[in-house]
Amino acid sequence: MTEPAAPAHHPHNAARHPRPRHVSPFESLVWLKAGWFYFARNPGVWVAISVIFIVMLFVLGLVPLLGWAVVLIGFPVMVAGMVLGCHALAQGKPLHIEHLFAGLKVHAGNLSLVGVFYLLGGLIAGFVSVLIGGGALLTGYILGALAGIGLGLVSGVLLGSIVFSVLWVLLITALWFAAPLVVLRDTPPLDAMKMSLSACFNNFGAFVVLGILIYVLIWVAMIPAGLGVLILVPVLAGTLYASYQDVFGDAALVSPHAAAPVKAD
Structure with missing residues (x-):
């Protein structure tokens, strides 16, 4: 009696579910540098994209009752558009404002x-x-004394804040690679978020360093009346694309130096 043959490996599934690479923590500096050079390839178009991106998020946020939800749902769509813009530049193609809506x-x-x-x-x-x-506040209330209620209030707020921060970081790591995986690898949404979470934890050191650097850059960008955000948005889009290519994609496309600067038509 012959054993059943093992299922053949489907190349399309491999393309949709690539194995993440492990990289050095210092690669976060390379990603940010690549992000800057993607911006420098066509700063005028990138600033225009940033303005439209920020204005659209603001306008969507004004939608009564559901504005905040619309912003969160639409955010990956616009991020994917900027990723596709970086992908075009990496392939030596021009960047267009319309790339923002390519998603x-x-x-x-x-x-x-x-x-x-x-x-x-x-x-x-x-x-x-x-x-x-x-729950912590209720414990203090059960203790009865004012000291117990006060302690429960303080510990409840502190514990709740810590839990929320941890869960939010997990959510951001699940979101980081999701848009590139969907648009460049045809990966299903939930699978893309799981793979993103796994890849970020597989490269924990690199993303801790990157998170600290982005935090500092956000404060720096806010100094000149917030105008630095118009530069930071495309730099972060390029950083996202560079990190995706390094961890999931073709490392040869990480650096935008290979091709000469391309201007939009």
Whole structure:
């Protein structure tokens, strides 16, 4: 009796579910440097993209009652567009303002689902943190004394904040590679977020360093009346694309130096 043959490895599935590479913590500096050079390839178009991106997020946020939800759901779609813009530059093609909306043409439904999962994750993080914080407050109330209530209030707020921060970091790591994996690898939304979470923890040192550097850059960008954000947004888009190529994709495309600067038509 012959044994059944093992299922053949499907190359398309391998393309959709690549194995993340492990990189050095110092690679975060390389990603940021690549992000800057992607911006420098066409700063005028990138600044225009940043302005439109920020204005759209602001306008969407004004939608009554559901504005914040619309922003979270639409965020991965626009991020994917900027990733596709970086991908075009890496291939020696021109960058266009229309790249910001390219995510609407490529896997708009899956990218929106990433946003829905992002929204649900944020709601769950908030609910869990309130639940745990409320439990600590209830303990203080049961103790009865004013000192017990005060201690319960302080510990409840502190514990709730810590829990929310931890859950939010997990959510951000699940979101980091999700948009590139969806638009460049045709990866299903939930799989993309799981792979992103796994890749970030597999490269824990690199992303700790990157997180600290981004935190500092955000404060620096806010100094000149917030105008630095117009530069920081595309730099972070290029950083995201560079980190994706380094961890999941073709490392040869990480550096934008290979091709001569390309201007938009």
